[in-house]
Amino acid sequence: MIWNFTKMQGAGNDFVVLDGVRQHIEMTPERARALGDRHFGIGADQILLVEAPSHPEADFRYRIFNCDGSEVEHCGNGARCFVRFVHEQRLSGRNPLRAEIATGLLVLDQGADGEVRVDMGQTRFEPEALPFDTQGLASRPCHDDTLWTLPLADGSSPELSLVAISNPHAVQVVDDVDAAPVATQGPLIESHPRFAQRVNAGYMQVLNRNEIRLRVYERGAGETLACGTGACAAVAAGIRRGLLDSPVRIHARGGLLTVAWDGRHLRMQGPAVTVFQGQVDIDALTASFNSKEPAQP
Numbered sequence: 001m002i003w004n005f006t007k008m009q010g011a012g013n014d015f016v017v018l019d020g021v022r023q024h025i026e027m028t029p030e031r032a033r034a035l036g037d038r039h040f041g042i043g044a045d046q047i048l049l050v051e052a053p054s055h056p057e058a059d060f061r062y063r064i065f066n067c068d069g070s071e072v073e074h075c076g077n078g079a080r081c082f083v084r085f086v087h088e089q090r091l092s093g094r095n096p097l098r099a100e101i102a103t104g105l106l107v108l109d110q111g112a113d114g115e116v117r118v119d120m121g122q123t124r125f126e127p128e129a130l131p132f133d134t135q136g137l138a139s140r141p142c143h144d145d146t147l148w149t150l151p152l153a154d155g156s157s158p159e160l161s162l163v164a165i166s167n168p169h170a171v172q173v174v175d176d177v178d179a180a181p182v183a184t185q186g187p188l189i190e191s192h193p194r195f196a197q198r199v200n201a202g203y204m205q206v207l208n209r210n211e212i213r214l215r216v217y218e219r220g221a222g223e224t225l226a227c228g229t230g231a232c233a234a235v236a237a238g239i240r241r242g243l244l245d246s247p248v249r250i251h252a253r254g255g256l257l258t259v260a261w262d263g264r265h266l267r268m269q270g271p272a273v274t275v276f277q278g279q280v281d282i283d284a285l286t287a288s289f290n291s292k293e294p295a296q297p
């Protein structure tokens with residue numbers, strides 16, 4: 001079966017985007033893994049699928065699959081690429097667009113400057129929203145936030161802010177993101193058993209009250225060059241910790257994002273770029289992906 005696809009990126013977080021409105025797309029975790037593979041497939045952090053909506057007020061349904069095959073609740077950089085895709089593919093001329101995601105509706109506005117503004121919806125901070133098992137864990141109040149100390153197998157015990165932007169985030173403050181143990185500690189947080197649905201692990205360096213640097217070890221994808229929901233989570237955590245004031249400029253390794261938070265709604269702005277378009281024989285691609293030697297333990 002041949003699928004048309006578009007490769008896109010938002011601040012270096014990259015996506016395979018599929019039109020599931022004008023073509024029949026049956027996505028599976030295996031196919032998502034094959035499409036996202038950077039050697040056997042097209043290569044991407046996430047796969048985005050645009051479908052006809054089931055929500056009466058939505059223009060489209062927007063589904064997100066990590067490159068490990070897991071389907072997830074939200075993707076902020078992907079939301080900006082989604083609206084550019086819908087307009088460029090002439091699926092709709094409406095602006096702003098309303099996208100149906102797992103937990104509700106997103107309002108997406110493409111500006112004349114090419115930047116896309118996304119109302120990321122409401123944000124929750126209680127551990128149950130992630131979910132996160134706090135039983136027996138030490139915590140301490142920090143301004144309006146609560147910091148949880150999570151002992152890890154590498155001997156470290158980071159203090160984490162918990163934030164749910166539909167998807168789960170654990171954010172810590174570091175002195176220097178370049179020196180942060182993202183590659184070694186990030187996976188230990190991402191898959192820690194206290195996070196029943198796993199978690200995105202954010203590392204935030206505060207430059208001033210309106211500017212941060214951020215790295216994120218993403219659930220189901222590893223470290224990405226930018227994470228939109230991670231940027232929103234870091235801003236909400238930084239404001240609750242009394243370290244930041246809205247709006248905040250976020251320097252990710254792949255580019256610049258801006259997030260504003262009024263205590264209820266998070267609004268994010270940033271780039272969305274079409275890289276190339278193509279066609280893929282999904283059955284042949286999946287077969288060759290499956291033919292490789294299983295990962296050595």
Ligand SMILES: N[C@H](CCC[C@H](N)C(=O)O)C(=O)O
Nearest residue numbers: 075076077167218219228229
């Ligand atoms: N890895 C995330 C999904 C993608 C989020 C990120 N790419 C963004 O821009 O928000 C999760 O499993 O919750």
